[in-house]
Amino acid sequence: MTRRKPPPGGPRLFPNSRRITDAALRHIALQATMSYGVSGATKLAGPGWRGGQAMEQVLRMESYGDRWAHALVARHPALGAALAAARRSVTISRRAW
Numbered sequence: 001m002t003r004r005k006p007p008p009g010g011p012r013l014f015p016n017s018r019r020i021t022d023a024a025l026r027h028i029a030l031q032a033t034m035s036y037g038v039s040g041a042t043k044l045a046g047p048g049w050r051g052g053q054a055m056e057q058v059l060r061m062e063s064y065g066d067r068w069a070h071a072l073v074a075r076h077p078a079l080g081a082a083l084a085a086a087r088r089s090v091t092i093s094r095r096a097w
Helices: 018-047 047-051 054-058 067-075 077-093
Strands: none
Touching: 018 047, 018 077, 047 054, 047 077, 054 067, 054 077, 067 077
């Protein structure tokens, strides 16, 4: 009995199954599409996103925020509303395929 050489890049779980790879990639694309769709719908429905207050709150967070940007948006609420509108349009228009 001879052993086969592993494929380049290391062993694979399903080495001869293009259908499984295709199904897995389609699943990931569907999950990403659903995630962006729900995020966009939530932002459209939320008055905080429409008014710009949510953008100020995001910029205030330690993980996503920036002190300078938060101070700027806090001083200029119209800028926060414009950034929130831009973020909504990017979220809604993004496609996973």
